[in-house]
Amino acid sequence: MKLSEHYTRTSIYSTLMVLLAGAVIYYFAIKYIAQQQLDRGLQQQLTEAEEYVRSSNQDPQQYDLDKDHAVFIKTNQWQLQKRFFDTTYFNPKEQRKEAGRAVEDLVKLKDTGYKVIITISRAGQKYLIEVITIITLALLAGLLSVLFISNKYFLNGLWKPFQLTLKEIKQFNIADVDQFKGKPSKVDEFAELNKAIREMSLRVTHDYLNLKQFTENASHEMMTPLAVVTTKLDTLIQDETLSAEQLAQITDIYSSINKSSRLNQSLLLLAKLENKLITDEIPISLDTVLSEKMLQFQELMQTKDLSFKHNLQAKQVLASKYLIDILLNNLFSNAIRHNSSGGVIIIELNGEQLSIKNTGATHSLDEQMIFERFQKGKDSQGTGLGLTLVKNICQHYGYIIHYYYESGWHTFTLKF
Incomplete structure (x- = not known):
């Protein structure tokens, strides 16, 4: 996997995790704020209902106002913990059941207690949360798309000097006259990389040329005395006065000299092959x-x-x-x-x-x-x-x- 792809994938994954976590927190925060807003409205309705009961000085009756629904139930309880809760109720105006938010509390009139339940519609809040969720997800998808596209094309452009440098390194031949130059870059790291590679290539080329010259000189200097020795041995072998034992010894020497010559040529050829110096095809x-x-x-x-x-x-x-x-x-x-x-x-x-x-x-x-x-x-x-x-x-x-x-x-x- 290329570095740019690895970076893009990592950045998208990390961004996605952060955005998803943020979206979840954002969703519950919006839900909590909307619920608090409904509860404040219910508390206001409850206060108005209590004032209505005390001011009318008569048995309270059930009433409906827009999407607000109030129910009064006579009870023998004199203590009741006020609570807010989610519920469903029948909305007479819309003629359908709706999700609602309700508050339950105790209202006292003279010696009689009434349990009051006030319900208001939660449909608007639910719709608002759905819209906000859709918008958030759309923004999340758009942000990830922009991030992916920008990373893909911006990073490709950013890494282009590196790719050109890598291409030049692959094409670099230690035996070529042209030295490694590197592509100019405004990025400090790439410029420093090119400088380091250029200096290294100069040192390697210098060492190679010295080694090549030494190898060629050594090979030439070895071949000259070997050729002289071989010529002398050829002359000795032709001498008819040599005994069989002397001839056998000279033949062994001749064979060893030839082997040394072949070994020298083989090692020189290996050096040329390893350094790709033979290019004629x-x-x-x-x-x-x-x-x-x-x-x-x-x-x-x-x-x-x-x-x-x-x-x-x-x-x-x-x-x-x-x-x-x-x-x-x-x-x-x-x-x-x-x-x-x-x-x-x-x-x-x-x-x-x-x-x-x-x-x-x-x-x-x-x-x-x-x-x-x-x-x-x-x-x-x-x-x-x-x-x-x-x-x-x-x-x-x-x-x-x-x-x-x-x-x-x-x-x-x-x-x-």
Whole structure:
């Protein structure tokens, strides 16, 4: 949920609770005030009735005046607690029953007591409360609507600089020449945020460029002596005066130097992938490239008496030819290196995925570890970075690489 939506929802809920509580209090307050007004009117009517009884000096009679209704009942009681209460009565003028408010008290005439009940209509009060309630609810609905609309559009405008800054952060590439600038904002917090991000991006870019330069220099400086050593070893290997033991030792050194060179190149490539420095992309017919790879690895296959089976459908991807070449080289090398003598490699390609199956060890590999750096078998002569490169290249293009073992087959599936 977006922050603006969360704020709008929270503000509307809290406002609704406050307004509902206020509406309830307001309703009962209006009802109480109206009731007090009726009671004051009843008290005045009661006072007039008592004066009427005393002044007429005769038995009081029931009377109706407009919507006021008075009843006198002779009683033997000499004490009666005055009370106000809600009731219903028949209004002779309207010829119907109505809700009313009544007062009951004792009136004395000479030696006789009369219980007087005066009732007045409560219909006007009820109608007034209903009108006030409807108006209050309408105002409440209108206020909530205005609050929702204003929050929705005002907050969207208020958060626009933040959204633009976030968009620029997502598009920021540490290798680009253009630095993070941020969108100007009159809001102090957003302006301060842009300033902090701009300063941080400058520090990160500076550190990255220093690290990049160091990596490139170190790689170059390492490759130069490695090339010299390799050349010298090539010359030594051609020397016919070397004994078998000396030749074996030089061959081991030569193999280690080549491994160091490959390791250096692999680590440099990983650094470029992780920093998204390889951006060249062209349309590549993957089925054609796979056919070429099978021919390239044919000689290596024959050394282990391996055979290819394939089912290739046309598939085109937009990628770097250099990275696709490394991806397939590592998958092919892995399938050949870890295969058993006389084994089989099955390659299947369709519009959705590429799968490479090979026979080999009769147990499953650790799916969580095989793509980690420097994870390799005990007898492996590789650098331990092949499948790590495969995983990083897949992540670079949004592919999904998955390994599983079933019925003696090790399968790597690459979903586009």
